[in-house]
Amino acid sequence: MSSKDAIAPMEATMEDSPEGISRRGFIKGSACVLTGMAALKASEAFGAEKPWFIIMERASGMIVGDPSLCVACQRCELACTEFNDGKADPGLTRIKIGRNLQYGPAGALGTEKLGLWGNSLVVQDTCRQCPHPVPCSTACPHNAIIAQPGSGTRVVDAERCVGCRTCQMACPWGMMTFNEDKGKADKCFLCNGKPKCVTACPSGALRYVPWSDRTKTSPPRGAFLLQVPESKAAACASCHVAAPGGPRNPLQNPVPNPLFTPAK
Amino acid sequence: MANQYGGWAGKVLRVNLSTRKITLEDTVERYLDVLGGTGIGYKVLWEEVPAHVQPFDAENKLIFGVGPLAGTGVPCNGRTAVTTIFPTVSPMPLVGSGHMGGQFAARMKYAGFDAIIVEGKSDKPVWLHVHDGIAEIKDASHLWGQGIVRTESTISQEIGQESAVASIGQAGENQVPMAVVITGRSHSAGGIGGIMGSKMLKAIAVQGKMPVRIAADKQKWENLINLHRSLLGANNQHVVPSFPHPKSEYFNPGSRWVGAPGKRWGAATPAVTLTDDIYSLNRISFRTNNAAYFLGDETWKYTVRGNGCHSCPIRCHTVIKDPGIAAKYGIQELAQNTCVGLIYGRSFFPSLAKDRGTPGREASFVGMHLADDLGIWCNYGQLQRDFVRLHKEGIFKQKLGAEEYASIPWKKCDDGDPTFLFDILPRIANKQGEFGEVLGLGTGPMLKRWNLDEEKWGADKDTAYWKMGHPKHHANEDDGQCGVVINTQYNRDAQCHSHCNFVRSGLPIHEQKKLAEKNWGSADAVDAVGEYTPTNIYKMRRAKWAIIRKELHDSLSICNWMGPWIASPLKERGYAGDDTLESQLFSLATGHTLSRDELDKVGERIFTLHRALTIRGMNQVNMRKEHDQSPEWIFKDAKDKPAFSKGTIRMDKADIEKSLDLFYEVMGWDKTTGAPTAQAYKQLGLGYVADELAKGGLLPK
Numbered sequence A: 001m002s003s004k005d006a007i008a009p010m011e012a013t014m015e016d017s018p019e020g021i022s023r024r025g026f027i028k029g030s031a032c033v034l035t036g037m038a039a040l041k042a043s044e045a046f047g048a049e050k051p052w053f054i055i056m057e058r059a060s061g062m063i064v065g066d067p068s069l070c071v072a073c074q075r076c077e078l079a080c081t082e083f084n085d086g087k088a089d090p091g092l093t094r095i096k097i098g099r100n101l102q103y104g105p106a107g108a109l110g111t112e113k114l115g116l117w118g119n120s121l122v123v124q125d126t127c128r129q130c131p132h133p134v135p136c137s138t139a140c141p142h143n144a145i146i147a148q149p150g151s152g153t154r155v156v157d158a159e160r161c162v163g164c165r166t167c168q169m170a171c172p173w174g175m176m177t178f179n180e181d182k183g184k185a186d187k188c189f190l191c192n193g194k195p196k197c198v199t200a201c202p203s204g205a206l207r208y209v210p211w212s213d214r215t216k217t218s219p220p221r222g223a224f225l226l227q228v229p230e231s232k233a234a235a236c237a238s239c240h241v242a243a244p245g246g247p248r249n250p251l252q253n254p255v256p257n258p259l260f261t262p263a264k
Numbered sequence B: 001m002a003n004q005y006g007g008w009a010g011k012v013l014r015v016n017l018s019t020r021k022i023t024l025e026d027t028v029e030r031y032l033d034v035l036g037g038t039g040i041g042y043k044v045l046w047e048e049v050p051a052h053v054q055p056f057d058a059e060n061k062l063i064f065g066v067g068p069l070a071g072t073g074v075p076c077n078g079r080t081a082v083t084t085i086f087p088t089v090s091p092m093p094l095v096g097s098g099h100m101g102g103q104f105a106a107r108m109k110y111a112g113f114d115a116i117i118v119e120g121k122s123d124k125p126v127w128l129h130v131h132d133g134i135a136e137i138k139d140a141s142h143l144w145g146q147g148i149v150r151t152e153s154t155i156s157q158e159i160g161q162e163s164a165v166a167s168i169g170q171a172g173e174n175q176v177p178m179a180v181v182i183t184g185r186s187h188s189a190g191g192i193g194g195i196m197g198s199k200m201l202k203a204i205a206v207q208g209k210m211p212v213r214i215a216a217d218k219q220k221w222e223n224l225i226n227l228h229r230s231l232l233g234a235n236n237q238h239v240v241p242s243f244p245h246p247k248s249e250y251f252n253p254g255s256r257w258v259g260a261p262g263k264r265w266g267a268a269t270p271a272v273t274l275t276d277d278i279y280s281l282n283r284i285s286f287r288t289n290n291a292a293y294f295l296g297d298e299t300w301k302y303t304v305r306g307n308g309c310h311s312c313p314i315r316c317h318t319v320i321k322d323p324g325i326a327a328k329y330g331i332q333e334l335a336q337n338t339c340v341g342l343i344y345g346r347s348f349f350p351s352l353a354k355d356r357g358t359p360g361r362e363a364s365f366v367g368m369h370l371a372d373d374l375g376i377w378c379n380y381g382q383l384q385r386d387f388v389r390l391h392k393e394g395i396f397k398q399k400l401g402a403e404e405y406a407s408i409p410w411k412k413c414d415d416g417d418p419t420f421l422f423d424i425l426p427r428i429a430n431k432q433g434e435f436g437e438v439l440g441l442g443t444g445p446m447l448k449r450w451n452l453d454e455e456k457w458g459a460d461k462d463t464a465y466w467k468m469g470h471p472k473h474h475a476n477e478d479d480g481q482c483g484v485v486i487n488t489q490y491n492r493d494a495q496c497h498s499h500c501n502f503v504r505s506g507l508p509i510h511e512q513k514k515l516a517e518k519n520w521g522s523a524d525a526v527d528a529v530g531e532y533t534p535t536n537i538y539k540m541r542r543a544k545w546a547i548i549r550k551e552l553h554d555s556l557s558i559c560n561w562m563g564p565w566i567a568s569p570l571k572e573r574g575y576a577g578d579d580t581l582e583s584q585l586f587s588l589a590t591g592h593t594l595s596r597d598e599l600d601k602v603g604e605r606i607f608t609l610h611r612a613l614t615i616r617g618m619n620q621v622n623m624r625k626e627h628d629q630s631p632e633w634i635f636k637d638a639k640d641k642p643a644f645s646k647g648t649i650r651m652d653k654a655d656i657e658k659s660l661d662l663f664y665e666v667m668g669w670d671k672t673t674g675a676p677t678a679q680a681y682k683q684l685g686l687g688y689v690a691d692e693l694a695k696g697g698l699l700p701k
């Protein structure tokens, strides 16, 4: 995961040719954006600053947890950081159980008490591999959170990440993590298609499944701050314009998901 | 220095509650030779706590210790050892340790520490907040007088749920010797509560996000962890299921692997039906349901899920939910515990002691609710066995004043009415009256105070008393002479499971014998239960191995209720586990490569330090005569079957003496006294120990 080539950038600057973007399989579900943008010269549309597309290819897979099966062992967390990073690192783990053990996601002050002091259910917090507008990726001023080629998994490109932690504030579910040793953000990259947490779970409480949109149905975890850096605001504005019938919705009629391959 | 190794957090925290001084030590610099856990505990006691110190003195210390594997992904590493001058040992207080599971061990590492040494005595109630490499002593006046549930949850609310809190209840506050410290609601360490109370330390909370580094290449580590996972059975390393199954060659009704296909976690939301793939590594947690095992099959209906320690896939604590019982007795709907903790309540009632139906479950729910909040220890069930016998033999009636005797609702006890526990358990926690005071003392001081004959107490198999105030713990009923010798070696109940995790694995004896031959040089190292043969050197090699591994586990942080892994569920391996697992895990985690035999030497050093502490504490070198004793009941049989005949666990006196001869021989100890020789100490790098003992005339001649 370290080489830049391994994670080809799935976004492109406006200066890239439309063909080039298409070849990388970027635009699939959002041809209207491409058409709309291509009609303008980048420099005319957004001035001198290098603008970015912010619509990413959909992710193909994700991890789902079943709270009624979870036995709170945290072996998933340990597999995540020991097998990927060579250390047991409760701050870095990209699946999060430990923070829900005693009261659940709503915490001690929430109204619904789960976990040890509530109904004993343990919620596994997993990355939703969000659809547009991917909050962590959108917020990153350095475009360091990108869709992995072939899978669309939202991953951090460590070479671009400057460690500003803006993404951590943006994720509504607190799923961005940080590798303090490296000074870089990190997040669930689905172990490149072979999720180690799923393999490690002794209770069958985690599954690696084709992506579906879980972002609309789960409440955020605490406060978050979705930021749109200036460099990207213009790209937002290209779709989200006042128009008869409302803004165009590039994500209507999403295409089926040919990329998902279950882990062995 | 510390950072050259993986595994260890690298620092030991020392908190003096008298001076409020907090200092740090380098783990590796000071404690590499004893690894962690009980190793650190024994070393600190040896160097810093003189023999005359009493448990509740300010000079006594509490050492909460874990090892290099705690907090990692090694399966079953969740136990914290708490070592101290133990309060329930008779005739004099001696070294001992209590052990608690849960999240505490891992969180202590993530807080930056391998051990926390608590010294001195506070003059007002405090709790200790250990986090991110620092510690703060905080006011606990709002918690003093509260139960454990409230204490733990109040602190968790304050500091956040990514923490672990170990606290004491009223029993601990009142310096009841039979008091526990509890973390995670049900994980308790016996005997420690009163000592915390004497220091006015209500709780310790640990919290942090400091990583534990694995020294080895991560692929190698992943491979080893996956090998380890494949060798796991159910709780206590029972490697065959308790039910017949097409995929299993063997089954054994005594096995704790009870998760048969079709069984249900009936109180889960929604209920979970266990599947047919019983050997899947993604179903390990379905194998064990200790609530069903101990409280009866009906308990499946009330099972919510398994629970247990950080990193452990076994889940020996079961979460059970029964709103009916909750409403009837005004207690919480959810309860969780394991093993004797589950049957704590029902064991007070002669009519319910073995009841696996609703009445027994009700009493058990009430028992857990009270005991784990007041923080009363059961001394591995001895509290209840003593109670039942004192009641049955009319001793309470004799010894309590008429008024006090009349104030206890005995009829409820005889009727099996669980509300009896609401009356008697608070008496113990509050040291109320002679009754409360005496039951809280532990068996040894209780016998002394009431002038009861210890030998007589140990003559009766049902009382299961062993010696020095404590019961048997996997002795001849599980493992013949090997179990007996192990039970002679400790100052409290032996708490050793290395031996029974193998002999009680559920494998038939011919498979066990094959494994025994491989590991200890002869198939004669093991007998079938109740088909015992006279002692031999192989059995005693196995006893030595068992004790050393126990100490190693308590110092590395591996659960001795699961390891070592001599047997496995894998037919393709001839049911063999891997006896080098500990050394492989240790070497890869720390980067300090030790072979199995080298690491076992360290375990032997740690155990020998325990022996030296005992000799110094007793001021007595003749361990054979004054310490390594067995109770009379093991030499008797109800039907008077002779020892070594089929169907009896009866032992033979001369044969046990010979076992001790052989055991002392394999330990390299003096045969007459059973004390380590100067040479034995020196070989283990304990020359300084031998020197000090020599000054007191405590080396064998």
Ligand code: SF4
Binding pocket: A126, A127, A128, A129, A130, A134, A135, A136, A137, A154, A170, A171, A172, A173, A174, A175, A176, A187
């Ligand atoms: S880290 Fe958060 S915002 Fe980013 S994809 Fe995952 S869930 Fe969505």
Ligand code: SF4
Binding pocket: A139, A140, A141, A142, A143, A144, A145, A156, A160, A161, A162, A163, A164, A165, A166, A167, A168, A184, A185
């Ligand atoms: S820390 Fe997050 S927001 Fe900042 S550069 Fe890295 S990925 Fe982008």
Ligand code: SF4
Binding pocket: A063, A076, A079, A080, A081, A093, A094, A095, A187, A188, A189, A190, A191, A194, A195, A196, A197, A198
């Ligand atoms: S899929 Fe991989 S990266 Fe994501 S949480 Fe699981 S182990 Fe961690």
Ligand code: SF4
Binding pocket: A065, A069, A070, A071, A072, A073, A074, A075, A076, A077, A097, A124, A200, A201, A202, A203, A204, A205, A206
């Ligand atoms: S490994 Fe499975 S059972 Fe254990 S905490 Fe993670 S999701 Fe829960």
